Amino acid sequence: xxxxxxxxxxxxxxxxxxxxxxxxxxxxxxxxxxxxxxxxxxxxxxxxxxxxxxxxxxxxxxxxxxxxxxxxxxxxxxxxxxxxxxxxxxxxxxxxxxxxxxxxxxxxxxxxxxxxxxxxxxxxxxxxxxxxxxxxxxxxxxxxxxxxxxxxxxxxxxxxxxxxxxxxxxxxxxxxxxxxxxxxxxxxxxxxxxxxxxxxxxxxxxxxxxxxxxxxxxxxxxxxxxxxxxxxxxxxxxxxxxxxxxxxxxxxxxxxxxxxxxxxxxxxxxxxxxxxxxxxxxxxxxxxxxxxxxxxxxxxxxxxxxxxxxxxxxxxxxxxxxxxxxxxxxxxxxxxxxxxxxxxxxxxxxxxxxxxxxxxxxxxxxxxxxxxxxxxxxxxxxxxxxxxxxxxxxxxxxxxxxxxxxxxxxxxxxxxxxxxxxxxxxxxxxxxxxxxxxxxxxxxxxxxxxxxxxxxxxxxxxxxxxxxxxxxxxxxxxxxxxxxxxxxxxxxxxxxxxxxxxxxxxxxxxxxxxxxxxxxxxxxxxxxx
Amino acid sequence: xxxxxxxxxxxxxxxxxxxxxxxxxxxxxxxxxxxxxxxxxxxxxxxxxxxxxxxxxxxxxxxxxxxxxxxxxxxxxxxxxxxxxxxxxxxxxxxxxxxxxxxxxxxxxxxxxxxxxxxxxxxxxxxxxxxxxxxxxxxxxxxxxxxxxxxxxxxxxxxxxxxxxxxxxxxxxxxxxxxxxxxxxxxxxxxxxxxxxxxxxxxxxxxxxxxxxxxxxxxxxxxxxxxxxxxxxxxxxxxxxxxxxxxxxxxxxxxxxxxxxxxxxxxxxxxxxxxxxxxxxxxxxxxxxxxxxxxxxxxxxxxxxxxxxxxxxxxxxxxxxxxxxxxxxxxxxxxxxxxxxxxxxxxxxxxxxxxxxxxxx
Numbered sequence: 001x002x003x004x005x006x007x008x009x010x011x012x013x014x015x016x017x018x019x020x021x022x023x024x025x026x027x028x029x030x031x032x033x034x035x036x037x038x039x040x041x042x043x044x045x046x047x048x049x050x051x052x053x054x055x056x057x058x059x060x061x062x063x064x065x066x067x068x069x070x071x072x073x074x075x076x077x078x079x080x081x082x083x084x085x086x087x088x089x090x091x092x093x094x095x096x097x098x099x100x101x102x103x104x105x106x107x108x109x110x111x112x113x114x115x116x117x118x119x120x121x122x123x124x125x126x127x128x129x130x131x132x133x134x135x136x137x138x139x140x141x142x143x144x145x146x147x148x149x150x151x152x153x154x155x156x157x158x159x160x161x162x163x164x165x166x167x168x169x170x171x172x173x174x175x176x177x178x179x180x181x182x183x184x185x186x187x188x189x190x191x192x193x194x195x196x197x198x199x200x201x202x203x204x205x206x207x208x209x210x211x212x213x214x215x216x217x218x219x220x221x222x223x224x225x226x227x228x229x230x231x232x233x234x235x236x237x238x239x240x241x242x243x244x245x246x247x248x249x250x251x252x253x254x255x256x257x258x259x260x261x262x263x264x265x266x267x268x269x270x271x272x273x274x275x276x277x278x279x280x281x282x283x284x285x286x287x288x289x290x291x292x293x294x295x296x297x298x299x300x301x302x303x304x305x306x307x308x309x310x311x312x313x314x315x316x317x318x319x320x321x322x323x324x325x326x327x328x329x330x331x332x333x334x335x336x337x338x339x340x341x342x343x344x345x346x347x348x349x350x351x352x353x354x355x356x357x358x359x360x361x362x363x364x365x366x367x368x369x370x371x372x373x374x375x376x377x378x379x380x381x382x383x384x385x386x387x388x389x390x391x392x393x394x395x396x397x398x399x400x401x402x403x404x405x406x407x408x409x410x411x412x413x414x415x416x417x418x419x420x421x422x423x424x425x426x427x428x429x430x431x432x433x434x435x436x437x438x439x440x441x442x443x444x445x446x447x448x449x450x451x452x453x454x455x456x457x458x459x460x461x462x463x464x465x466x467x468x469x470x471x472x473x474x475x476x477x478x479x480x481x482x483x484x485x486x487x488x489x490x491x492x493x494x495x496x497x498x499x500x501x502x503x504x505x506x507x508x509x510x511x512x513x514x515x516x517x518x519x520x521x522x523x524x525x526x527x528x529x
Numbered sequence: 530x531x532x533x534x535x536x537x538x539x540x541x542x543x544x545x546x547x548x549x550x551x552x553x554x555x556x557x558x559x560x561x562x563x564x565x566x567x568x569x570x571x572x573x574x575x576x577x578x579x580x581x582x583x584x585x586x587x588x589x590x591x592x593x594x595x596x597x598x599x600x601x602x603x604x605x606x607x608x609x610x611x612x613x614x615x616x617x618x619x620x621x622x623x624x625x626x627x628x629x630x631x632x633x634x635x636x637x638x639x640x641x642x643x644x645x646x647x648x649x650x651x652x653x654x655x656x657x658x659x660x661x662x663x664x665x666x667x668x669x670x671x672x673x674x675x676x677x678x679x680x681x682x683x684x685x686x687x688x689x690x691x692x693x694x695x696x697x698x699x700x701x702x703x704x705x706x707x708x709x710x711x712x713x714x715x716x717x718x719x720x721x722x723x724x725x726x727x728x729x730x731x732x733x734x735x736x737x738x739x740x741x742x743x744x745x746x747x748x749x750x751x752x753x754x755x756x757x758x759x760x761x762x763x764x765x766x767x768x769x770x771x772x773x774x775x776x777x778x779x780x781x782x783x784x785x786x787x788x789x790x791x792x793x794x795x796x797x798x799x800x801x802x803x804x805x806x807x808x809x810x811x812x813x814x815x816x817x818x819x820x821x822x823x824x825x826x827x828x829x830x831x832x833x834x835x836x837x838x839x840x841x842x843x844x845x846x847x848x849x850x851x852x853x854x855x856x857x858x859x860x861x862x863x864x865x866x867x868x869x870x871x872x873x874x875x876x877x878x879x880x881x882x883x884x885x886x887x888x889x890x
Contacts, residue, residue, distance in 0.1 A: 396755055
C-alpha cells in the first residue's frame with residue numbers, strides 16, 4: 001500500500017471514529033455523544049466515554065452531574081435522545097435491562113432491587129428460566145451460587161430470606177445476581193454509601209478479584225477517597241458533560257475535586273474561635289422508646305450553648321434517631337426534661353417546638369424533610385405557611401412565597417430551573433440546601449442537624465458545613481448528629497458519644513483523640529479526671 | 530434472543546412529571562377506549578353502536594326535556610364529585626359519598642316534615658342540616674382512620690349500607706307517611722320545603738348554582754388557602770406533615786367534613802328538588818356517590834374540572850334512560866360503562882407516569 005493511501009486509509013478510519021459511525025474493539029464500552037434531556041434539565045450533554053476491558057473505571061461527579069442517568073442509559077432503563085453505544089466495537093441498541101443482560105451488562109443499583117420475603121436464591125433466579133418446564137432445579141442453582149460466592153469471596157447463605165440479611169449482605173446478593181447472569185461489565189451505583197468501613201474493604205477486595213478475572217467494572221461515586229483507592233481510571237462529569245478522563249495513578253485528590261466541582265475546594269473549613277454564649281438547651285435524664293416500644297435512650301443528660309456545636313458521635317442505631325426526634329417533638333419522651341432557654345419544652349408538639357425556635361434538619365430528608373410532589377416554593381413555606389408574610393387571613397400569598405423562594409434559591413445556591421420545580425426532581429444536595437434554607441430562615445436558637453451531609457457530594461458538603469459554622473458564629477446552638485467522625489471532629493466544639501442509648505461521655509474537641517472516641521463508641525465510658 | 534427482541538419493540542421510560550396536555554390527552558384516550566369496548570357490547574345485543582351512541586347524544590341534547598334530564602343527573606354528581614376531590618387530595622379514599630348523600634337526605638326530610646319549621650327558613654335549614662349530617666357521616670371514618678388506623682375504604686364503603694338500611698328503617702317504620710296507604714314512603718314535602726325547578730323539569734336550579742359555586746370555592750380552598758395547603762401536604766407526604774407540625778387528624782377531619790357535607794347537600798337536592806319525599810334509597814341515590822368517584826378521578830382531583838366531568842356522566846346517565854326506553858337495551862349497560870371507564874382511567878395512569886414509545890429502528 002502506498003504511503004499516501006495509508007494516510008488516507010487511517011484518516012477515513014479516524015473520520016469514522018470521530019463521527020461516531022464505528023467503534024473501537026479495544027474498548028469494552030464506548031459511549032459517543034450521548035444526550036439525554038429531561039423536562040427542564042439537560043442530564044447528559046454530549047458525553048463520550050471509553051471503558052477499557054478489565055479495568056475499574058470510576059465515574060466521579062457531584063449529585064446531578066449525570067452519572068446515574070448515563071449508566072441507566074447503558075443499562076437500558078432510559079433511552080438516549082442522541083448518541084451511540086458500542087460494546088467491543090459493535091454498535092448496539094439497548095432498550096431494556098433484559099437486553100443489557102443479554103449483552104452481559106449487569107447493574108447494582110444504589111437502592112437494591114430485591115424481594116425481602118424471598119430467599120437469596122429465589123431473588124437471584126427471579127426472572128430467569130431455571131429448570132425443566134414448570135419445575136425449578138434449585139440444586140443446580142444453589143451449586144452455581146456457591147461457586148460464584150466461593151470464587152469471589154461473596155459469602156452468603158442461598159437459603160436465607162433477604163429481609164434477614166444486613167445491608168452489606170444484600171449488596172453481595174445483588175452482585176451475585178449480576179454474575180449469575182454472566183455479566184462481564186458490572187455497573188455499581190454508589191456501592192459504598194450504605195456500608196460500614198469493614199464492608200467497604202471487603203467490597204473493594206471482591207471488585208479487585210473480579211477485574212483480575214477479566215470483568216470490567218464501572219463504579220459511580222462522588223467520594224474522592226474511593227476513586228483513589230480502587231480505580232484504574234476515572235472520568236469526571238460535571239453538569240452533564242465530561243470534564244476529563246485520567247489515569248488514577250496520575251492524579252491527586254485536590255485536582256480531582258477541582259474538576260468535579262469546578263473550583264477550588266476547601267478541605268479544611270475555617271472555624272473561628274468564639275466565646276460561647278448562654279445555655280440554650282438543657283436536657284436532663286431524657287428517656288425515650290423506639291418504634292417497637294423498647295427503651296432506646298435513657299438518662300441522657302447534656303447541654304448546648306449558643307455559639308457552640310455539640311457533636312453527637314456513635315455507631316448508627318445507638319439512640320441518635322430517638323434523641324433527634326424527642327428533641328424536636330416527633331417522639332414522646334418517657335422520662336426526663338428538655339428545656340429551651342430555661343423553658344420546659346418536654347413533649348410539646350412539633351409545631352410548638354419549631355415555633356419556640358428549634359430548627360430541624362432531619363436525617364430522613366426525602367421521606368420527612370420535603371414533600372416530593374410539591375414545588376420548591378411550597379416546600380420552602382412548609383413550616384411558615386401559617387405566619388405572615390405568607391399567610392393572609394385564611395389565604396396563602398403564593399406571590400410572597402415565590403419572592404421568598406427566589407431569594408432562598410439564590411442565597412443557598414439551589415440549582416433548579418424555577419421555583420415551581422417539584423422538589424422530587426432536585427438532586428440530594430439541592431434538597432438539603434432547600435431544607436436548610438427553610439429551617440434556618442427564622443434565625444433559630446437551636447439547630448438539630450442529623451446527618452446533614454450524608455450521601456452528599458463535595459460541593460454541597462462543604463457549603464452545608466459552612467452554613468452550620470456561620471450559624472454558630474451568629475450565636476445559634478447546634479446539635480450535630482453524624483456518623484462521619486471526620487465531620488464531627490472538624491465542626492464540633494464538644495463531642496458527645498452515644499452507645500446503647502446512653503451518653504458515654506462529653507469531651508472538648510481539642511482534647512479528643514480518634515482512638516478514645518472509637519473506644520467510647522464501642523461502649524467504654526469516658527472517665528473524668 | 531428472539532423473545533427479547535419482540536419484547537423490546539416497546540420502550541418504557543419513566544416520566545418525571547406529566548404535563549397538562551399529557552394528562553388531558555391520556556384521559557380523553559381512556560374515555561375513547563371505554564366507548565369502543567362498550568360499543569362491542571352494544572353490537573352483541575344486535576344494536577349498531579353508532580345508533581346507540583347517537584341515541585344517547587340525541588337523548589341527552591336533542592330536546593329540552595332530554596337536556597334537563599342530563600342536568601338533573603349532573604347536580605348530585607357535581608356536588609359529590611367536588612367533595613371527593615377534596616378527600617382524595619388528602620389521600621382519604623372516600624367511597625362513602627353515597628351514604629353521606631343519604632344522610633343529607635334524611636336530615637333534610639326531618640327538617641321538612643318533623644321540625645315544625647315553616648316558611649322561607651325551611652329550605653336553608655334543610656341545606657344546613659343536610660350538610661351537617663353528611664359531614665358527620667363522613668367524619669366518623671376520618672377519625673377511625675387517623676386515631677385507630679382503620680382502613681378508610683372499608684369503613685366508608687360499609688357505612689353506605691348502614692345509611693341505606695337506616696333510610697329503609699325510617700320509611701318502613703317511624704317516618705312512614707299516614708297518607709301513603711302503607712307504602713314505604715314518607716309524606717310529600719310541603720311547598721315550602723320544595724326547591725323551585727326550571728319550568729316543568731326536574732332541574733332544581735338552586736342546587737345546581739350551589740354546586741357550581743362550591744366547585745369554585747373548593748378550587749380556591751385547595752389551591753390558595755392554608756387548609757388546602759395542609760390537605761395537600763398530608764395527602765402527599767404524611768411524614769412531612771408530622772415534621773411540619775400539621776395535624777393529620779385536623780386536616781383529615783376538615784377534608785372529610787367538606788367531602789361528606791357536599792355529598793349531604795346532594796342528598797338535600799334529591800329529596801327537595803326531585804322526589805319531594807324520602808323513599809327507596811336506591812332510587813334516591815342511584816349510585817351517584819359511586820359514579821362521583823369516577824367523576825372526581827377523571828377530573829384528576831381538580832374541582833373545576835368536575836363541572837365538565839359531572840356533566841359528561843350526566844349525559845351518560847340520561848342517555849342510559851333513553852337506550853332503555855327507545856332501544857330496549859338494559860340500563861345496566863350504562864353502569865357497565867362506568868366500570869369500563871374507571872378501568873381504563875386507572876389503567877391509563879401508567880401512560881402518565883411512563884413514556885411508552887415504539888422502538889426506533
